[in-house]
Amino acid sequence: MNKPEKIVGILGGMGPEATVDFMQRLIKLVPAKDDSDHIRCVVDNNPKVPSRMKALIDGDGENPGPCMADMAQRLEKWGASFLVIPCNTAHYYYDYVKNSVNIPVLNILDLTTNYVVKHFPEVTNIGILASNAVQKTKMYEKCFEPYHKNIIFPDKIFQNRLLSLIKDIKKGLCGEEQQQELQVIVDHLITKDANLCIIACTELSVIASTFKSPFVDASQILAMRVIEIIKEEKNN
CATH class of the missing domain: 3.40.50.1860 (Rossmann fold)
Incomplete structure (x- = not known):
């Protein structure tokens, strides 16, 4: 059997x-x-x-x-x-x-941390695309601290735009305009020396397949x- x-x-x-x-x-x-x-x-x-x-x-x-x-x-x-x-x-x-x-x-945080450490050991600066609550609670900082990785969040104005984007997706707005907005925020993280971005919000995962930057998706x-x-x- x-x-x-x-x-x-x-x-x-x-x-x-x-x-x-x-x-x-x-x-x-x-x-x-x-x-x-x-x-x-x-x-x-x-x-x-x-x-x-x-x-x-x-x-x-x-x-x-x-x-x-x-x-x-x-x-x-x-x-x-x-x-x-x-x-x-x-x-x-x-x-x-x-x-x-x-x-x-x-x-999901432990799995994502382990995945990045295993597959991107050379990466030192990690951009996080997540809710303001994830930023405030420093959940990813705590996960990556033993590996001496530098966690980078968007500047306040871009983080607020990211939160608005997350709210749009919750409303069912998941089109080209939202994808372009995500790309703008990702590009901003790249200017802050992020070598890799983590899609650390499962709402953002809904629209994240199109942007052109090195990334991993927690979902x-x-x-x-x-x-x-x-x-x-x-x-x-």
């Missing part, structure tokens, strides 16, 4: 477009010949998770951690073998999720790790 394939549980809705984009990445990474070749996912696409920005930037929002923990527990109950959170900012509350379940929880790295876990399970 074949061993049951692992099921990935997705804490989604942060935002919904980013969650769908992440699932599309999973689909594209599988060399499927039929439906049954694809990965089984259990998804809570919950746009009602309290705002991470209100909690971390405004300081007057509800703590999203308990809601995310509840989602994680439900996904585990529904059969998930391991969990992913396709939202960089939400990883500020990663421990709420990890400590609430008895199954592994992948960490893609997370998706690749999911595929690796499923393959490892099949081969054991």
Whole structure:
């Protein structure tokens, strides 16, 4: 009897477009010949998770951690073998999720850090394209600190433009105008000596395939790790 394939549980809705984009990445990474070749996912696409920005930037929002923990527990109950959170900012509350379940929880920041260190060891200056909350909490600085990498965020005016762009994508605006705006911000990071940029917002991942600069995408790295876990399970 074949061993049951692992099921990935997705804490989604942060935002919904980013969650769908992440699932599309999973689909594209599988060399499927039929439906049954694809990965089984259990998804809570919950746009009602309290705002991470209100909690971390405004300081007057509800703590999203308990809601995310509840989602994680439900996904585990529904059969998930391991969990992913396709939202960089939400990883500020990663421990709420990890400590609430008895199954592994992948960490998009750790995976991205390890990927960059392994595949781009020569890179010293890393540009981060992320929400203001990721900048404020210094999540990526803490990840890369042991590797002596210099983390570069856009200057304030460009960071505010980036936040506006993220909000546009949440509204469903994902066209050429938004892609051009992202390129302008990336070009700005290059002028600040960034050797490599990280798409560290899964909203930005929705439109990030077109710009012309060295980059890695945290959402893609997370998706690749999911595929690796499923393959490892099949081969054991």
